Amino acid sequence: MSRKNIKWLYEEIPGLISKGILTEEDGERLRSFYGEAEGGNGLKTVLTVFGILGAILIGAGIILILAKNWSEMPRGVRTVVSFIPLLSGQGLALYTYMKRSESIAWREGSASFLMISIGTAISLIGQTYNIPGDFDGFVLTWMLLALPLVYLFGAAIPGIFYMVGITAWAAAAQGNNGNALLFWVLLVLVVPFIYGKVREDIYSNSAVFLRWALAGVLCAAIGISLEKVLPGLWIVVYSGYFSTLYLTGLQKHDEAAWWQQPFKTVGALGILIFSFLLTYEWPWKNIGWNYYRHSEGFNEAAGYFDLIIAAAVILIALSMLYKILKRKDYFSAAYGSLAVVSTIGFVLAQYTDPVAVTIILNLYLFGLGIYTVVKGIGDMKLGTTNGGMLIIALLAVIRFFDYDIEYLVRGIAFILAGAGFLACNVVLLRKRGKKNEK
Amino acid sequence: MKNRKWMFVLLMSLFVIQLSVPAYMIGNREMTLRYGKQFKFKAEPIDPFDAFRGRYVEVNIRNEGIDVAEGEKYMTGDRVFVLLETDAQGFALMKSISKERPKGTDYFETRIYYGSFKEDGVMDKAYVRIPFSRYYMEESLAPKAEEEYNRSIREQNKEVYVTVRVRNGSTVLEGLFIEGVRVEEYLKKY
Numbered sequence: 101m102s103r104k105n106i107k108w109l110y111e112e113i114p115g116l117i118s119k120g121i122l123t124e125e126d127g128e129r130l131r132s133f134y135g136e137a138e139g140g141n142g143l144k145t146v147l148t149v150f151g152i153l154g155a156i157l158i159g160a161g162i163i164l165i166l167a168k169n170w171s172e173m174p175r176g177v178r179t180v181v182s183f184i185p186l187l188s189g190q191g192l193a194l195y196t197y198m199k200r201s202e203s204i205a206w207r208e209g210s211a212s213f214l215m216i217s218i219g220t221a222i223s224l225i226g227q228t229y230n231i232p233g234d235f236d237g238f239v240l241t242w243m244l245l246a247l248p249l250v251y252l253f254g255a256a257i258p259g260i261f262y263m264v265g266i267t268a269w270a271a272a273a274q275g276n277n278g279n280a281l282l283f284w285v286l287l288v289l290v291v292p293f294i295y296g297k298v299r300e301d302i303y304s305n306s307a308v309f310l311r312w313a314l315a316g317v318l319c320a321a322i323g324i325s326l327e328k329v330l331p332g333l334w335i336v337v338y339s340g341y342f343s344t345l346y347l348t349g350l351q352k353h354d355e356a357a358w359w360q361q362p363f364k365t366v367g368a369l370g371i372l373i374f375s376f377l378l379t380y381e382w383p384w385k386n387i388g389w390n391y392y393r394h395s396e397g398f399n400e401a402a403g404y405f406d407l408i409i410a411a412a413v414i415l416i417a418l419s420m421l422y423k424i425l426k427r428k429d430y431f432s433a434a435y436g437s438l439a440v441v442s443t444i445g446f447v448l449a450q451y452t453d454p455v456a457v458t459i460i461l462n463l464y465l466f467g468l469g470i471y472t473v474v475k476g477i478g479d480m481k482l483g484t485t486n487g488g489m490l491i492i493a494l495l496a497v498i499r500f501f502d503y504d505i506e507y508l509v510r511g512i513a514f515i516l517a518g519a520g521f522l523a524c525n526v527v528l529l530r531k532r533g534k535k536n537e538k
Numbered sequence: 539m540k541n542r543k544w545m546f547v548l549l550m551s552l553f554v555i556q557l558s559v560p561a562y563m564i565g566n567r568e569m570t571l572r573y574g575k576q577f578k579f580k581a582e583p584i585d586p587f588d589a590f591r592g593r594y595v596e597v598n599i600r601n602e603g604i605d606v607a608e609g610e611k612y613m614t615g616d617r618v619f620v621l622l623e624t625d626a627q628g629f630a631l632m633k634s635i636s637k638e639r640p641k642g643t644d645y646f647e648t649r650i651y652y653g654s655f656k657e658d659g660v661m662d663k664a665y666v667r668i669p670f671s672r673y674y675m676e677e678s679l680a681p682k683a684e685e686e687y688n689r690s691i692r693e694q695n696k697e698v699y700v701t702v703r704v705r706n707g708s709t710v711l712e713g714l715f716i717e718g719v720r721v722e723e724y725l726k727k728y
């Protein structure tokens with residue numbers, strides 16, 4: 101049961117007792133069964149956060165002190181010193197495992213500290229023996245040695261470190277004349293952990309932070325690992341990714357705050373920002389099969405993998421859209437359909453003028469803006485209404501200063517849009533008039 | 539409780555693996571330093587605009603390209619073994635490259651960084667990534683050493699070289715020398 105529900109239950113208990121449905125004892129039993137409603141009281145959360153921060157800062161401090169390569173220290177001593185942070189990290193972790201395994205603060209803190217100390221040990225040895233900066237090898241070794249800590253301690257912060265670390269690895273490996281396909285395997289290794297935390301309690305801090313990290317890391321990793329042999333495929337992949345993310349985030353409990361729903365928030369923002377980008381002409385120029393890159397230095401296999409990713413995100417987005425439409429949630433479907441719109445655009449761009457595609461995207465975004473305004477009015481949510489207005493206003497400003505389009509065309513388009521709004525107003529007023537008459 | 543016992547075993551195994559990786563790194567380098575053959579590599583000036591300076595000197599080993607033997611084909615990024623010899627002046631010479639691990643000679647393992655190509659697209663000269671390009675020093679000493687390193691090569695045309703120990707394909711950069719004097723001593727003297 102989520103904390104929100106527990107809180108609700110606790111508010112109900114006194115009423116139920118006074119009405120004689122539950123006895124005082126039953127109430128107490130319920131309370132002890134479900135535990136704290138607020139996920140621990142404020143002090144407990146503060147202790148956890150401070151504990152983790154403290155461990156991380158001390159770990160970082162040790163790195164800095166040891167990195168100050170004491171030239172006076174003989175090599176043998178330096179070698180032994182390299183192990184001190186690692187051994188103390190392991191000692192701390194062992195203590196946590198034996199005595200403090202119930203405490204989130206101890207588990208997160210000591211696992212984070214141990215993770216940092218692994219990196220410290222490897223880099224200190226690198227300094228002692230003048231091993232050059234083989235950054236990708238270093239990060240990969242570090243992350244693989246640390247990953248089991250995530251599972252053994254059920255620790256989210258090391259999990260987030262891991263995700264950031266493998267993304268840094270992917271960036272280095274891709275830039276280093278290679279490809280970053282291994283990233284996806286490395287990512288899959290941490291997915292069961294995230295899934296477990298979400299299953300446990302989707303609104304717990306661990307689950308929320310892990311999902312924020314996952315959404316962000318995926319966003320970066322897609323850009324890094326695409327081999328870019330098929331120009332313009334990134335449009336399909338990113339649209340598909342943001343749509344999938346948004347639609348996945350929608351699935352459960354809509355009453356949570358925006359920051360508790362990382363997938364929905366990142367997805368919605370991604371859809372809007374990406375749509376704005378796609379209303380320009382440049383992304384649609386010179387793309388598609390006719391511009392396939394065959395030259396050396398592009399990895400053929402990785403190129404196929406790009407296609408697989410594109411197909412996967414689009415298919416997932418489509419199946420999600422189908423579900424949402426069956427639920428008659430047309431508003432969410434409108435946002436989630438960016439994947440469909442830009443895939444159509446990608447195909448069209450191969451046969452027609454890119455300008456035709458930009459018109460479709462402009463209309464899509466404009467429609468999204470209007471739908472958001474209408475939805476906001478319908479739900480009596482001022483924030484949503486204003487958000488929709490902002491979309492329309494931003495689109496208007498961007499197009500007003502878009503010098504690729506002729507003045508006359510811009511002028512006519514603006515007049516038509518303005519007339520449309522006025523017409524809407526007239527319709528709305530008449531409707532209200534009729535209502536009032538009734 | 540049985541579950542906990544297994545977890546404990548897993549945790550201990552993890553700790554052992556975590557310790558053995560750095561231990562292996564050390565062991566491998568120590569063996570190379572102790573039993574490896576010493577080579578002297580001539581150094582060249584470095585790019586002064588390197589972003590990551592401070593704690594180490596970026597050493598540029600003279601790298602004039604290795605001739606590729608007739609009939610052998612290489613691509614950029616290929617993993618290769620570089621065979622080493624010593625020239626008449628006592629400096630190391632990167633003699634040739636091979637795809638198979640050489641026997642009986644000293645070598646190191648690396649990747650082809652870039653190459654020059656003949657008209658038919660076959661690589662005739664390979665430039666390899668040098669796996670010993672950093673010399674770590676104390677924070678306050680490294681920038682001074684780098685300055686001295688550059689001045690010695692550029693302005694005074696002094697001989698700068700590094701000594702590298704080579705054993706079974708692994709290398710360890712041992713020391714940085716200006717005019718035959720260890721850079722640490724050199725900075726104290728001048």
